[in-house]
Amino acid sequence: xxxxxxxxxxxxxxxxxxxxxxxxxxxxxxxxxxxxxxxxxxxxxxxxxxxxxxxxxxxxxxxxxxxxxxxxxxxxxxxxxxxxxxxxxxxxxxxxxxxxxxxxxxxxxxxxxxxxxxxxxxxxxxxxxxxxxxxxxxxxxxxxxxxxxxxxxxxxxxxxxxxxxxxxxxxxxxxxxxxxxxxxxxxxxxxxxxxxxxxxxxxxxxxxxxxxxxxxxxxxxxxxxxxxxxxxxxxxxxxxxxxxxxxxxxxxxxxxxxxxxxxxxxxxxxxxxxxxxxxxxxxxxxxxxxxxxxxxxxxxxxxxxxxxxxxxxxxxxxxxxxxxxxxxxxxxxxxxxxxxxxxxxxxxxxxxxxxxxxxxxxxxxxxxxxxxxxxxxxxxxxxxxxxxxxxxxxxxxxxxxxxxxxxxxxxxxxxxxxxxxxxxxxxxxxxxxxxxxxxxxxxxxxxxxxxxxxxxxxxxxxxxxxxxxxxxxxxxxxxxxxxxxxxxxxxxxxxxxxxxxxxxxxxxxxxxxxxxxxxxxxxxxxxxxxxxxxxxxxxxxxxxxx
Amino acid sequence: xxxxxxxxxxxxxxxxxxxxxxxxxxxxxxxxxxxxxxxxxxxxxxxxxxxxxxxxxxxxxxxxxxxxxxxxxxxxxxxxxxxxxxxxxxxxxxxxxxxxxxxxxxxxxxxxxxxxxxxxxxxxxxxxxxxxxxxxxxxxxxxxxxxxxxxxxxxxxxxxxxxxxxxxxxxxxxxxxxxxxxxxxxxxxxxxxxxxxxxxxxxxxxxxxxxxxxxxxxxxxxxxxxxxxxxxxxxxxxxxxxxxxxxxxxxxxxxxxxxxxxxxxxxxxxxxxxxxxxxxxxxxxxxxxxxxxxxxxxxxxxxxxxxxxxxxxxxxxxxxxxxxxxxxxxxxxxxxxxxxxxxxxxxxxxxxxxxxxxxxxxxxxxxxxxxxxxxxxxxxxxxxxxxxxxxxxxxxxxxxxxxxxxxxxxxxxx
Numbered sequence: 038x039x040x041x042x043x044x045x046x047x048x049x050x051x052x053x054x055x056x057x058x059x060x061x062x063x064x065x066x067x068x069x070x071x072x073x074x075x076x077x078x079x080x081x082x083x084x085x086x087x088x089x090x091x092x093x094x095x096x097x098x099x100x101x102x103x104x105x106x107x108x109x110x111x112x113x114x115x116x117x118x119x120x121x122x123x124x125x126x127x128x129x130x131x132x133x134x135x136x137x138x139x140x141x142x143x144x145x146x147x148x149x150x151x152x153x154x155x156x157x158x159x160x161x162x163x164x165x166x167x168x169x170x171x172x173x174x175x176x177x178x179x180x181x182x183x184x185x186x187x188x189x190x191x192x193x194x195x196x197x198x199x200x201x202x203x204x205x206x207x208x209x210x211x212x213x214x215x216x217x218x219x220x221x222x223x224x225x226x227x228x229x230x231x232x233x234x235x236x237x238x239x240x241x242x243x244x245x246x247x248x249x250x251x252x253x254x255x256x257x258x259x260x261x262x263x264x265x266x267x268x269x270x271x272x273x274x275x276x277x278x279x280x281x282x283x284x285x286x287x288x289x290x291x292x293x294x295x296x297x298x299x300x301x302x303x304x305x306x307x308x309x310x311x312x313x314x315x316x317x318x319x320x321x322x323x324x325x326x327x328x329x330x331x332x333x334x335x336x337x338x339x340x341x342x343x344x345x346x347x348x349x350x351x352x353x354x355x356x357x358x359x360x361x362x363x364x365x366x367x368x369x370x371x372x373x374x375x376x377x378x379x380x381x382x383x384x385x386x387x388x389x390x391x392x393x394x395x396x397x398x399x400x401x402x403x404x405x406x407x408x409x410x411x412x413x414x415x416x417x418x419x420x421x422x423x424x425x426x427x428x429x430x431x432x433x434x435x436x437x438x439x440x441x442x443x444x445x446x447x448x449x450x451x452x453x454x455x456x457x458x459x460x461x462x463x464x465x466x467x468x469x470x471x472x473x474x475x476x477x478x479x480x481x482x483x484x485x486x487x488x489x490x491x492x493x494x495x496x497x498x499x500x501x502x503x504x505x506x507x508x509x510x511x512x513x514x515x516x517x518x519x520x521x522x523x524x525x526x527x528x529x530x531x532x533x534x535x536x537x538x539x540x541x542x543x544x545x546x547x548x549x550x551x552x553x554x555x556x557x558x559x560x561x562x563x564x565x566x567x568x569x570x571x572x573x574x575x576x577x578x579x580x581x582x583x
Numbered sequence: 584x585x586x587x588x589x590x591x592x593x594x595x596x597x598x599x600x601x602x603x604x605x606x607x608x609x610x611x612x613x614x615x616x617x618x619x620x621x622x623x624x625x626x627x628x629x630x631x632x633x634x635x636x637x638x639x640x641x642x643x644x645x646x647x648x649x650x651x652x653x654x655x656x657x658x659x660x661x662x663x664x665x666x667x668x669x670x671x672x673x674x675x676x677x678x679x680x681x682x683x684x685x686x687x688x689x690x691x692x693x694x695x696x697x698x699x700x701x702x703x704x705x706x707x708x709x710x711x712x713x714x715x716x717x718x719x720x721x722x723x724x725x726x727x728x729x730x731x732x733x734x735x736x737x738x739x740x741x742x743x744x745x746x747x748x749x750x751x752x753x754x755x756x757x758x759x760x761x762x763x764x765x766x767x768x769x770x771x772x773x774x775x776x777x778x779x780x781x782x783x784x785x786x787x788x789x790x791x792x793x794x795x796x797x798x799x800x801x802x803x804x805x806x807x808x809x810x811x812x813x814x815x816x817x818x819x820x821x822x823x824x825x826x827x828x829x830x831x832x833x834x835x836x837x838x839x840x841x842x843x844x845x846x847x848x849x850x851x852x853x854x855x856x857x858x859x860x861x862x863x864x865x866x867x868x869x870x871x872x873x874x875x876x877x878x879x880x881x882x883x884x885x886x887x888x889x890x891x892x893x894x895x896x897x898x899x900x901x902x903x904x905x906x907x908x909x910x911x912x913x914x915x916x917x918x919x920x921x922x923x924x925x926x927x928x929x930x931x932x933x934x935x936x937x938x939x940x941x942x943x944x945x946x947x948x949x950x951x952x953x954x955x956x957x958x959x960x961x962x963x964x965x966x967x968x969x970x971x972x973x974x975x976x977x978x979x980x981x982x983x984x985x986x987x988x989x990x991x992x993x994x995x996x997x
Contacts (some may be wrong), residue, residue, distance in 0.1 A: 104969055110875050112894050114704055117879030121890035124683065134683055135890040137879035143891070144876045167712065167914060169969040174672060174963055175876050194718075194748055213855050235718050237749060237821050237855050246850075366851060375707040376848060379969075382714030384750075390708070518806075569748060571714030571741060572972060573602045575591040582591075582961070582973040 042530070043068050045076050049085030049509060050213040052480040053092065055472060055489065055498035064222050065090055069506040070529035074501040092497050093157030093233070093506030094436075097487035098311050098346050099427040101147050102179060103164045103172035103186065103389040106191075108377050109310040109358045109428075110141045112389055116354070121145040125539040133542060134416050140356040140391075140428035148180035149542065150434065152533050155508030155523040158488070158496050158548075161186035162225060162281070162311065165195075165385045167572070169219035169579040170371055175545060181528050183496075183504075185222035185548030188215060189360055189385045191263045192232035195565050198512050200266055201256040209270040210558030216276070218578030220549040223278040228285050229263035229361040232386040245324075245363040246285055248394035249298050261302050268303045274552045276446035277492025278570075279307035279344075285434045287364050289310075290320035291328030299341055301335055303389060309490060312338075312348025312426040314408035317462060326403055327463040330410035332418050338416040345488050349408035349439050351431030352456075354393045358429065362386030382571060394431070404430075406464045412443055413470040419482040419489060436483070438521035443474040444516045479520075493548070505530040523535050589977045592994075594619055595669060596626030597734050597955045599713075599741070606977040613958075613977060618736035626864070630958050634981040635941040637950045645951070645982065645990075652934040653713055653947045656685055659910030660994045662899035663931075665899050665924065666691035666874075667915025668716070669867020669938050669955045670984050671962025673949040674867075675873040677988040678679065683877075684997030686886045688908070690899035691870035692863070694882040695921055696828035699860050700871070701838035701895060709847035709859035711823070712968045715741075718747035718856070721757050722819035724812070725773065725782075726843065727764035728827040734861050738770070742823055742859075758819070760812055767831060777808045789844035791816075797848045822847075826861030828860035828967075835911050838984040862967035866956060869965040905928035912936070916955070917943035937989050950997070951987055954980025991996060 046065040051058050066076040100106050106368070110117070116139025124133040136143030142150060145573040151159055151168055164172040164186040176184045190196060190212060212224055219254040230253045231246045239254040246253070248263040264282065284299045286292035296316040309317070319329035337343050348563060357368060362378055365388025369376035372420075394401040408430070415421035423439065425431040430432040431439075442449045473480075488497020495504045507527040513519035526534035533541045566574040576582065587608040594601050594616070605617040606627065610810025613630040616623055634780035644811070656662050664682040666675050666689070675691075682689035693700070716723070723742045730737035740745055743754050749889035765781035783806075790806045791813035793799040799810060824847055834943050843858055850856030857983045862868055871881045876889035878884045883898035887890070900923040902908050911931050913920065915937040920928070926946050933978045941950040954960050959980035964972055 104971075107872055107875050108708075110879050111675045111871075111881050112704060112707060114880055117891070118893055121888070121892070130683065130996070132680070133875070134680065136877065137891055139879070141879075143879045167970060170963055170973065171872070171965075171969075174971070178676065178877060199620065235855075236715065241820060242854075247763075351850065369707075369848075370852065375705065377703075377707045378708075378709050378848075378857075380715040380719075380855075381709035382712045382718060523961070569714075569718065571712070571717055572970065573591040576593065576602045576973050582975055 040354065041131055043076055043080040044434050045080050045082045046090060046507065046509065047082045047083050048510070049088045049090035051499065052477050054477055054485045055501040056500045065499050065507060067527065067530050072499050072501055072503040074503050084320055085523065087512060089510040089512050090478060091508050092484045092499055093508050093526065093528065094155050095158055095484045095487040095490060095491070095493070095497050096159040096424065096433065097422045098162045098424045099159055099433060100162055100163045101159060102144065102175035105163065105358050105360065105389070107175070108139055108379060108387060109356055109413065110143070112375065112377055113139055113141060113356065113391060115362050119333050125149060125451045127542060131303065132413040135192050138267050140354055140432050144175050144178040145180060148182050148545065149447045149539055150527055152181040153539055154436065154521070155526050156434065157183065157506035157526070157528045158493065159182070160222065160491065162407045163187060163189055163227060164221065164277045165381045166187050166215055166578065167381055167384055169221065173220060173579050176376055180542040181533055181545050183546045184190045184212050185224045186224035189225050189227060190215065190267055191226035191229040193384045193385065195251060195562060197233060197256070197258050199367065200258045200262055205266055207558060207561065208266045209273055210555045211562060213265060213272040213552040213556045214559050214562060217551045217554055218580065220579045222548050222550055223276055223281050225281045226264065226336060227283040227385070228287065229260040230258065231285055232362055233361060235386060236380050238518050248285065248295055249302060250422035260359055264299060264302055268306050270340060272306055276550060276552065279309050280491065281294070281309045281311055283311050283361065284316045287315050287361055290318050290324060291322050292324040293317050293319055293333050294388035296333055297336055298446065304340065305342060307342050310343065310345045311409055311425065312429065313345040314404060314430065315409050317411060326400060328403060328407045328410060330407045331414055331465055334414045346392045346424035347411050348424055348426035348430050350393050350404040351398050351425055351435040351439060352401070352405065353435065355394060355431050356389065356428045357392050358389045360385045360387055361387040364388065370458045383569060389522050391433045396456045398460040399457045401459040405456060406461055406466045409442060409449070410465045413472045414465060418478045419484060419486045422487045422490065423482040435480060437517045440520045441481055441517035444475050444479065446471060589975055592975045592977060593957055593964060594623040594626060594657065595864045595866050595964060595990055596623040596797065596970060597732050597864040598868060599736055599966060600658045600966035600972055601736050601740060602972050611978065619918070622735050626642050627958060630978045632938055632959070632980060633941050633952045635952050636952065637941055648951050648989055649994055650947050652991055653909045655932055655934055655948060656912055657995060662687040662908050662910050663899055663902060663908045663911040664689040664912060665913045666870040666935060667913055667917060668692050668867060668919030670866065670914060671956040671960060671964060672842050672866065672869040673962045674914060674985045674988050675870050676877065677740065677985065677992050679873060679877045680997045681992050681995055682911065683886050684995055686889060688899070688902055689874070690883050691874060692867035692869035692919060693982055694898045695830060696860070696862055697895060698835040698837055698840045699828040700881055702837065702844050706844045707848065708844060709858055711855055716742045716823040716857060717745050718860060719821035720823035721748050721750060721823045722760065722816060723757055724760040724762060724824045725768035725769035725826055726762045726826040727769065728825060728861065728863060729755045729768060729770045730825065731770065733829070737861070737965060743787060775812065777812050779809065785836070785838045785842050788846050792846045792849050795846065795853065796945060800940060813987040816856065817853050819854060822850055823859055825859045825861065828903065829863045837904055850904055857920050859968065866964040868967055868969060869963065872965050872969060888903050899924050903931065916985070937984055951982060953984035953987055956984065960984060
């Protein structure tokens with residue numbers, strides 16, 4: 038079948054939760070790159086009878102492009118050697134690219150594999166503004182998927198300086214300028230204030246913050262103030278996605294208290310809390326770990342302004358890659374594995390440690406259980422998105438297995454038997470959580486929900502005018518198999534996967550926003566830049582220069 | 584300032600990639616490269632480049648040259664693509680696409696720093712962008728290198744002279760240590776000097792690491808000054824160790840590279856430390872980044888099996904020396920090729936596309952002269968610390984490298 042300008046996906050069982058369609062047999066019509074209400078009889082048809090039709094998947098949080106990801110790729114030649122990706126055979130011998138996989142695939146392989154999984158939109162979750170050009174260049178080489186990124190704020194010296202001076206409005210203007218200059222989609226905060234301390238901003242020997250009200254060095258700035266300023270900025274600027282927060286104390290026992298405090302600090306304001314699993318532990322620092330998933334998700338359930346993605350841990354290989362430098366140092370010292378740290382001037386950090394989650398390891402089993410508890414105790418799937426914080430909790434290729442864990446209680450219970458129970462005493466999973474996600478709920482947590490949270494009004498649904506990003510699955514009782522190999526995937530109206538095979542690989546689009554900017558703000562940033570930065574202000578950001 | 588002054592120009596003369604150069608153009612030539620060091624002034628020159636296209640040493644059309652190149656490469660059993668200097672990342676990406684399509688081996692100028700890259704692949708890194716060293720480092724240790732020679736503005740732009748957030752008095756806020764390793768000496772104006780014989784360097788690094796970790800036994804007087812330096816490092820707020828990643832008088836040594844990484848890593852925790860590895864120019868760091876994102880490997884990649892394989896001990900020089908290669912495509916400035924590669928290319932049917940290709944010493948079958956990235960072409964380049972920078976062309980050239988390599992890629996169906 039050639040690239041359709043018109044196509045009727047006929048007779049499939051459609052899950053389009055944004056439009057209230059929950060498993061109804063109906064046609065989905067495509068004209069050009071859009072969904073349309075109907076097509077004339079005689080338009081080309083794709084027989085989807087007996088198959089499941091959903092909007093293309095939307096990944097709200099993954100690490101797929103940019104300087105940190107590339108540092109991680111460079112660190113892992115052994116993974117790439119073990120997972121070669123020959124060039125797919127595209128229709129009519131169209132040029133295709135080979136690559137390598139592992140936990141951090143090369144760029145073309147990333148696009149091909151996401152599309153092969155039925156995902157058509159992906160957000161890269163952490164890009165330092167200094168490296169924005171790099172991230173865009175990699176996304177240019179990542180085919181098929183529409184992609185954007187979140188730009189890192191909250192440890193940058195200029196912002197901290199403005200907050201210390203009480204210049205809240207200037208901080209907001211700066212955020213607006215930076216998002217636009219980097220051609221980013223949203224504001225990301227990682228461990229507010231903690232990375233600045235890791236880099237040496239505080240008094241000697243202080244390498245991280247421990248809670249929301251730790252003062253940074255001698256200034257009055259605290260993680261709380263950073264959160265408030267940037268959440269306020271994102272909302273005041275009416276960015277399509279609210280501020281995207283990686284809380285303080287990631288991975289620490291007892292960190293649920295910090296997480297809840299962070300949520301309460303922004304209570305009433307829209308805010309997205311990412312990889313919540315890594316922030317939902319009870320116990321005490323340095324002592325036993327336990328699950329605090331129930332407490333955390335109950336807060337989320339009760340607060341419609343709060344959204345999260347889970348950051349599920351999946352057993353198997355992973356690579357931890359984050360701007361949260363102090364966390365990676367801790368992981369390095371506790372695992373003895375190879376470790377990358379890169380301090381990024383005036384802005385942020387980058388830490389990388391390869392990792393593996395094992396069923397027999399008590400902490401990994403706890404993390405696995407905490408993630409599942411969050412999913413199973415969540416009341417509103419629209420605000421609880423499926424993610425593994427790829428590749429931190431596992432790679433995006435493990436999403437189908439995760440979907441099976443959510444949809445198939447018998448399978449989940451069987452897997453639960455095989456994991457280390459040492460730290461699971463407080464886990465609701467042991468109480469026998471019976472919930473099984475429906476296909477409609479899966480459609481929410483993997484596409485409709487994240488699209489809505491991202492403010493992508495033409496994504497995540499199949500109503501007229503929506504982007505023609507559609508995934509069609511054979512309805513298989515083994516949900517892992519079903520979601521791992523969609524039969525057909527359409528991206529912007531192009532049939533990219535046919536009969537389970539990648540057949541076309543068009544370029545994807547870039548998703549970026551450009552808030553209105555106060556010229557005075559940029560001028561003040563330039564003053565700071567000219568004084569301290571090692572690149573020219575005029576070369577900063579990601580705008581074309583010539 | 585005349586209308587033909589161009590500001591904020593990035594120089595690729597060395598890996599410092601200084602982006603504060605003002606280029607003054609008069610009568611179609613670069614009259615001045617303001618703010619550039621001597622090396623940069625030479626790199627920019629007057630911007631004049633040859634604009635010849637030759638096939639079998641005869642002047643040819645671009646069409647003929649591309650056809651000949653495509654035929655040469657498509658007919659090869661074991662082609663090699665080499666990413667030389669002075670091309671943008673955009674051009675590098677096109678060349679990688681060609682190598683992928685041809686199932687060729689591909690290598691780049693980044694391979695000159697292979698030892699350091701391999702050490703980082705085994706152990707990781709403790710690093711920082713150069714601007715962070717400027718902001719933080721109160722102790723800068725130049726390990727067997729004086730950057731004044733090959734990286735002239737390193738000291739004035741990054742460390743040691745400029746003031747930073749935590750180094751408000753610039754040079755006065757810092758202690759500079761020079762470790763002289765054999766004949767490789769650190770800066771003359773260092774506050775502290777340690778002298779090591781080349782043969783004892785790796786042992787000294789090990790002892791220093793042990794000192795940092797608090798497990799140094801008594802080593803007697805032998806490494807006394809190195810141990811003192813290690814103690815100073817633990818007392819510093821933020822130490823930067825600066826070492827040269829490019830080949831020099833000290834032979835590239837795997838143990839040395841690894842010992843530098845692990846010393847820098849060990850200093851994190853008790854205090855902070857970053858190892859800055861100096862890299863050469865021509866956007867070789869871009870070649871490393873581009874190959875890594877497209878293949879998963881930073882240099883010495885082989886597509887022979889239809890996918891990228893990593894052959895760090897069988898890069899371009901080794902493949903050529905073994906007589907494996909029967910055709911080569913050099914993209915970039917032929918004059919930047921490492922000697923072992925350039926010499927062996929003379930025995931191989933080669934097409935060269937890049938600045939001054941027609942003057943290549945290895946006498947390519949096809950030579951297409953192009954402009955120089957950063958002088959005649961824009962695009963993206965990477966500083967030695969992986970910071971991306973835009974290139975601002977100040978002159979026009981008859982053939983753009985990017986357009987030429989892209990045309991070749993399309994001709995090859997890649």
